[in-house]
Amino acid sequence: MCLATPMRVTAIDGQVARVESGGVAIDAGLDLVDDVAVGDYVIVHAGYAIQRLSADEAAETLSILQRLSESWPD
């Protein structure tokens, strides 16, 4: 249940960001993080960004996730 996903911020409107990963886009609340900008990566859980990631960190995690989905297609 604590599953959380790194997603890229593509737009910000007040306290809500549009975030995207692997072609899926959702809205995420920014109530729990400071100083998020478009282009940043954030970890998203239950509709809220819970941490800002550096681009390097996000790239590594996303690569892992992508590889997981390739090797386990369920």
Added chain:
Amino acid sequence: MAGLTADTGGRAKALVAELRAYRGRPVTFMEVCGTHTMAAARSGLRQLLPDRVRLISGPGCPVCVTPVGFVDHALALARTRGITITTFGDLMRVPGSSPIESQDAPPTLALARAEGCDIRVVYSPRDALAMAREAPDRQLVFLGVGFETTAPALAAAVLAVADQQLPNFSMLVAAKTIPGALELLATAEDVAIDGLLCPGHVSVIVGPEAYASVVKRFGLPCAIAGFEPVEMLRAMHELVGQIQRGRPEVANCYPGAVRPGGNPKARQLVAQVFEPRDTRWRGLGVIPASGLALRPAYGHLDAAARFPVDLPAPVEPQGCRCGDVLRGAIDPVDCGLFGTTCTPESPRGACMVSSEGTCAARHQYRTDPS
């Protein structure tokens, strides 16, 4: 990508080789995160470990530790005229109390919905807020379960409701915090644990400092782990190293996401909205100060107070050993119901319901030997 794969595979092989070279006393590590439970079962991680390094699963799935009484409470509210229940999907099939002599399937939110109750699955409390705004004639109750990862989202939703003065939203809170459970497990007489694989996303919020008391009071090595099998191997490698050095500490093996101090803003919002309370964990009993309750300033948003209902004493499923599974005292296959009357299709115990439950993971990946 290929480079990363080869590199990751190489790192995993090297870690496994070092773990297999370990010649110290046999050790048992416990993970306390449903996502770790799934990753270990799915990847066959345990098959890579040497006999003297064992990984068991503890109470890491918030749905699985939610007691029968909470489901009964949610069902009673669902059957109350004018109330719409909103919930994370994981809770839908968790059984509530059923009479001991009953042969029928136990009551669940999923069955209640089929019987006509208004129960909606949402991804986020934000979705529940939007529903409340769109349906002013309905009272929306959000089922607030989760660990520290989820509590900030619950707090943010409560603050938004208070701020917008939404009159038709309330929350039935059963959120829990991990450290109290870890301390209880560290002192359990029937389960000897030599190290803890600490949950990655809980740690994003609470930071490595949250485990300092477990190390200090019980001398238990701790390693915060990410969710890739190689990251779990790295954390176990770290735990073995701490045991060999005789110097337990909190190691952060998920530094990309977990920072010193965790997420201070999230923790501040949780502290503003919630206060600690004693709470019951399925299988572990009541653990002091391990639950969250709305502070008096937000008491008007407490669904339990807004809609008082009479609840009979909860009845645990007969023969169900979820409690022993959650403590790591038995393997799921040692429960008499496992795979017979309790299956993912027709679960009796909570550990078989959630895909992150130890029994469900064990059932789905049954070739896993330990």
